[in-house]
Amino acid sequence: GERERDLRRPFIHKFQTENHSYVYDVNTDRIIQVTPVVYDIIDDFGVISIQEMFEKHGSQYTVEEISEGFQTIQAANSDEGLFSNNHPSEILYPLDEQSLRNLYDEDVRSLCLGVTEQCNLRCTYCSFSGTYEFQRAHNSTFMEFDVAQRAIDFLKQHSILCDYVSISFYGGEPLLNATLIKECVEYANGIFGRKPIKYNMTTNATLINDEICRMWIDNDFHLLVSLDGPKEMHDRYRVNGADRGSFDKIALNLKRLHDMSPDYYRTNIRFSVVLSPPYDFENLSVKNVMELSYFFQEFQVDIWHDFGYTNASDLVSLRHLSGQNYPITVKVELPFLSNAQLTTYSVLSENDALICSRPSTHKLIETVHNQLRKSAMQGRTSPQIRTIPHGVKPEQIDSDKKQDARYLLSLPEEITIILCSVDFNLNSGTDIFPLIRAFQTIAKNKEDILLIVSGSDEYGFLDGARKFLESSVLGRQVLFLPNVGESARLLLLAASDIFISPSDTVYTDNGLQVLEAMARGIPVIATDDDESGYIDHGRTGFKVKKGCLPLSYQALRNCFAFTPHRVQALIVSQGIVINVQQIIEFLVLLIEDVSLRQTIGAAAMQYVCEHHNPTKIVEKYKHLWSNLRQESSLIQLQTSVTENQTSDDGWLPLLLSSISQTVHENTPLYITPEGQALLETQDVVIYEEMEEVIFPPIILTILDLARSVTCLSEIIQSLIQLSNPEETKNLVPNIAYHIMWCIKQGLMIPHKSSPIVEN
Ligand code: SF4
Incomplete structure (x- = not known):
């Protein structure tokens, strides 16, 4: 009857704003903006046939519109697990x-x-x-x-x-x-x-x-x-x-x-x-x-x-x-x-x-x-x-190094170690669950594998997981090592055979962890939906598709018997996660085939050497820097003045010519109302990149001069006259900078025809 029909509907809630229509998909915890036709027909998805939809919504939409809407829903359902009709059958309290x-x-x-x-x-x-x-x-x-x-x-x-x-x-x-x-x-x-x-x-x-x-x-x-x-x-x-x-x-x-x-x-x-x-x-x-x-x-x-x-x-x-x-x-x-x-x-x-x-x-x-x-x-x-991609230094991990690392970490020599790194917070904390679920399946038949879960755990998220795993059969095969320091993290990498990043994107932690594992010749399993190019599937690692972990409260209760509020948090943040079946498939492949591990590890390392070589990355920065210098007469000026500081009288023409690239020396300059206000409050404090920078009184002097003198060269001349000869030397490189700063901040404006305004 009606209840059965309701259970066939997608498990969703709908709402509209003035401009848009949205569907909240309970199973994936996502809000999706949809077209009006999708909004109207989605309740019928899985309940009535498309022909029946044509009849039901025919007065509002054309057959094409309905078909298109239907296909959109269908595709989202099969590709991303959206709009599914998984309804909870019962809700159980997870703790005794x-x-x-x-x-x-x-x-x-x-x-x-x-x-x-x-x-x-x-x-x-x-x-x-x-x-x-x-x-x-x-x-x-x-x-x-x-x-x-x-x-x-x-x-x-x-x-x-x-x-x-x-x-x-x-x-x-x-x-x-x-x-x-x-x-x-x-x-x-x-x-x-x-x-x-x-x-x-x-x-x-x-x-x-x-x-x-x-x-x-x-x-x-x-x-x-x-x-x-x-x-x-x-x-x-x-x-x-x-x-x-x-x-x-x-x-x-x-x-x-x-x-x-x-x-x-x-x-x-x-x-x-x-x-x-x-x-x-x-x-x-x-x-x-x-x-x-x-x-x-x-x-x-x-x-x-x-x-x-x-x-x-x-x-x-x-x-x-x-x-x-x-x-x-x-x-x-x-x-x-x-x-x-x-x-x-x-x-x-x-x-x-x-x-x-x-x-x-x-x-x-x-x-x-x-x-x-x-x-x-x-x-x-x-x-x-x-x-500019990240630069990562490759480092060969030979078997001696692996042995040493395992010895230092008190880990047995003869087992396969899978290292996983997840940052535990309410957003990505759940990333671990598909992995644990996959591992549960694999570990049933294999005794000689160990999963090490590391990562940062600000919220004490792992306590619950640890308690649960330690009390289950799996406990012996999973080691939780949250919040390890940098040296221990590198040791862990050296001790591992396989690295897995179970997040829904390879860019967790900026992709660095994945790259670091690859740079050490460790085969990686990760989600790569973002054209990073890190992973060439099957050659430099394995890419896992995103999937949907179907939500069942029973399963949550069994797998993740956390404290009640944490389970609730998990349910709230449960979204699209990576595909459990594929994790199992690739993990088993890599666990069983040692030579495949070596081949993939070597190719991964090769890839990092070619594309993430720190020296090359530094070159990219240098290139960018030199472009910036060319484009900014300001920076050019500062550099060249520094270089020429030894020459006693070279600075004035140099200063004038550098600054004139941006504002001509005869360009009239006017103080703006903002400049005027600043001058009155005498309060020149600004924040640059979170550092408090107090600008020297020279700013106020410049603004004061701009009230009476009318062009750049006059301001400069007056400033020089104002200072004593010793000061002048130190002052000069900064004059241009501060004049430009005043202009950039809108405290002074050059006449309309000057280049900075045309820019
Ligand atoms: S409680 Fe907050 S939102 Fe409400 S009246 Fe006071 S300040 Fe405003």
């Missing part, structure tokens, strides 16, 4: 009562205190505004200290197994109950002794005073500040009871906090930005990205630095290796488009060159960049965008 008891007795890590249900603001969209069914409204409930004290005592008693605890303050606006918060901090610091406490607070930042700032700084509070963007965006919704915007107050308060401790400000604050109409993904992609980006730059916030992978250590070492100081290199990896756009814009606006390690990132950056340029960035010079 005793384990639950133990868990809550000893392993409670965090406490969140809702210190008040009142707020001083009345943001229109607030979930506590009283307009949402099932949500409480603002009210005058305030937590008393004895309640908080008992909660903190509880945390103390039940966190014996935790190496740190976290205490968060939430509201309403928690600072309405600031006295209580201070008491809590004092009390907790007293009773927890040396166990670290991580404090967090979500706040609207309107009620800050010096004392509160001090408490935050002294106790290393991490803050989540609600700020929706520039005044116009923010004040539209975030208002007080009298409908007055809260932006000005927050801006002032943040400045106060910043002044007190710029370091704290830079590291401990995150902003929670709510995008509400009229801003949405569509218009955010161009104009508002820029607004937001500028805005957050003004607030000295890096809005981009923690998206994706930021480990640039190989770039640093490459630069070091080459003996050159490259001016600006930025590596970006862009996992999500919306973030990508913010990221890209912010990066593009600040740097002369962008370097990415993957071709698809390159394409993405270019697309977004062109889009931005078209819309609003005219006048800006384009940074160079290059794909």
